[in-house]
Amino acid sequence: MCTTCFRYHLRVKLCRNHVFLSLDEFSTLPLCSGLEDVKHDNELIKFYCRSHDIVGCGDCIVLGHTSCKPEYISDLAKSFKDGDTYKSIAKRLADLEKQKTDCEHEIDKGKYECEKMNDKALKGLRDFRTEINKCLDEAESKLLSEMKMMRKENTVTKAKIEAVLQSFTSELQEVKQMLDTQLYRDNALFINAVNCKSKLTDIEKMYEHSSKDMALKGLKFVRNDQMLALLKSERPVGSLQFCQIECRTKETTKQKFCVGTRVRRHGISSSRIYTSPGTVTKVTDITFTVKWDFRVNDTTYNIADDNTDKLKII
Template sequence: MEVAGKRVDIDTESAVGESSLCVSCEVEKVKTPACGACRECNEKMCTTCFRYHLRGKLCRNHVFLSLQEFCSLSLCSGLEDVTRCEKHDNELIKFYCRSHDIVGCGDCIVLGHTSCKPEYINDLAKSFKDGDTYKSIAKLLEDLEKQKTDYEHEIEKGKYECENMNEKALKGLRDFRTEINKCLDEAEAKLLSQMKILRKENTETKAKIEAVLQSFTSELQKVKQMLDTQLYRDNALFINAVNCKSKLADIEKMNEHSTKDMALKGFKFVRNDQMSALLKSRLPVGRLQVCHIECRTKETAKQKFCVGTRVRRKPKYQMGHTVPGTVTRVTDKTVTIKWDELNCTQMYDITDDTFEII
């Protein structure tokens, strides 16, 4: 109960939340729980500050209210504000104009609604709570509250779907990149294998050429020794010269026969024209197929399908179109689908439930 000049003990008002702080202490940058509030000043205070508050001559008869009493008083003040006209010096709102569906004070009615046959609110309010108008407003409010709750659920669902779509798109990109890398690795490995084979063949050919060259050098050295004028003279030199003619001819034939199929194989890397054109084009690795996600709890057929949606026949209806297709046009009554491999576009009723999104 409110008492003028009452001094409240701190222990009696200890159950105060941290959200109710003493305003006077906050000015001094000190956080102190408020135990109540001054009714006249409309400020929450602790008991210590209220004691000092009462010392002032102008504040000596101020009343200290508990927090519960203060909150109740604030609520009543709010209700009083509802019945006061904001346009005409807080005059009481007493009339209702049915033609314009507005309420107002006497001044409002006189100035703008004298020909509208205004009605007294006191007469209308007696049975208003049990009337159809209040019930319809309450029902609409209830429906909107439910719709709000449904929207909140859809938003949460949408958040999950967004994350899920992002993960799926990222996985698709990574998988495609892995396939590209694998394809390039296989192509590179194939070229490296060919290079290894050619290198081995050239190594073997070089060994054969070196062996022939060594034999050729040895035979030439023998002929050269036979024609050495310091070792052989006169008859001996003549005889060796005659014999060397046939020997040189044999060496020449042996050299031609040995080196005929022993040429080294030269090679160099030549870029693939299509791959080079692809690099120059700077084509993206793929694209994102974007479609709108409607945040609605009751999904209509038109909301279900949008341009770009990928669809296919449901398993039990896969007698005709078994290949997937893409929605190209959507109206209130029809949906048009372009089938991938059938090279045709067909129109269906929007309520057709034989399709499913893929």
């Protein structure tokens, strides 16, 4: 604390009797031995059983571990901090902390990947919907074009029919006038009737020939029931495929095969199955090397190589 904080600290009633020391004075104080004493059922834990890798008080050792040759913790603790066991535990702790940090990074990465995939899926859906709308617009435009062409053909056909009917009307009117009994009688009427026979025959042939081209074309819209059924289906536009985004860090080959790791490899030679034991002697960022017990040549594996699955840790 600075001087100001120290002064405010003493204003509180519960803190008026607190004693403050300088950093130099604090560094000279001996460590409180009571903090190192760990008890079990009000008895100090003083023994370590190496066979079972547990610690216990006197009662625990007498009742269950007398034949295990227990050792005093005070003897073992003197050099424990600088020993391999403590370093191994500390390394495992550091590795787990690193895995936790990596897992946090993977989770953040997974969140980003989820958002990215979601945006991509949404874009794909929108693009497909646009493509469908474009196809429907083109199909509608094609039908409208056919309707327009048919109306144009009917207009031409109608003009032809009107022209033929006008000619028929004129021809029939002439024949009708020649057969009018008020205008012609007796011999004249007979002569006109004879002449009208051939004229009527010509008119009939002309009408029969023209009637083939005088039909107008009607139209009717027929729905595509297959498309309608597809649109009414459960997923007419498409579906979603879900995939697992791994957010937990996995144990890598490099972590599994460290220097000193004992391994064995199975193989087949001359129709005989054999097992080769060995020891990992070297590990780099991308490879690790195994020295075999009964073979002259060492083997170097790539960490990312699938062949590492053939190795088993002993």
